[in-house]
Amino acid sequence: MNTPDSSLETASVEATIPTEGETTAPGLPPDPDPSMQEYYQLQRDLFKVTLLMAAVIFGSVWIFYSLNIALNYLIGACTGVVYLRMLARNVEQLGREKDRLGNTRLVLLVGLILIASRWNQLQILPIFLGFLTYKAALIFYTLRTAILPNSG
Secondary structure, eight states: OOOHHHHHHHHHHHHHSOOTTOOSOTTSOOOOOHHHHHHHHHHHHHHHHHHHHHHHHHHHHHHHSOHHHHHHHHHHHHHHHHHHHHHHHHHHHBTTTBSSOOSTTHHHHHHHHHHHHHOTTOOHHHHHHHHTHHHHHHHHHHHHHHHOTTOO
16 A cells, blocks of 8 residues: 555656666756757857957957947947847747747847937947847858858
């Protein structure tokens, strides 16, 4: 006869027994499939390229223009990185939880441009160009993988 305590023990033991094909330690979620691991690597690479480009462009703008314009660029670049992260999360959920992508990410850019247009210290063009840094990083990454497929 099963007592309530023994059924709890059985359930906890069964939960720690790995199922067929599971290679992780007990209690941890199973390893993601290879396509998701490739997607996560792509995410990391895109973030690295975006941050590297933002740093180089920020330094160049600071040297050739002014710190104020460089900081405006940096605000836009940081917003672009946040946008890219939100886009990556939406793409990751696509197919599992969602049927299509949402457009709520654009609120970031629209809100930032509205704030920049109202506040005299912020300049719209450097902020917008900073935001587009993630797109330049996407183009750079695409060209790099097309020309040198085994690099990376």
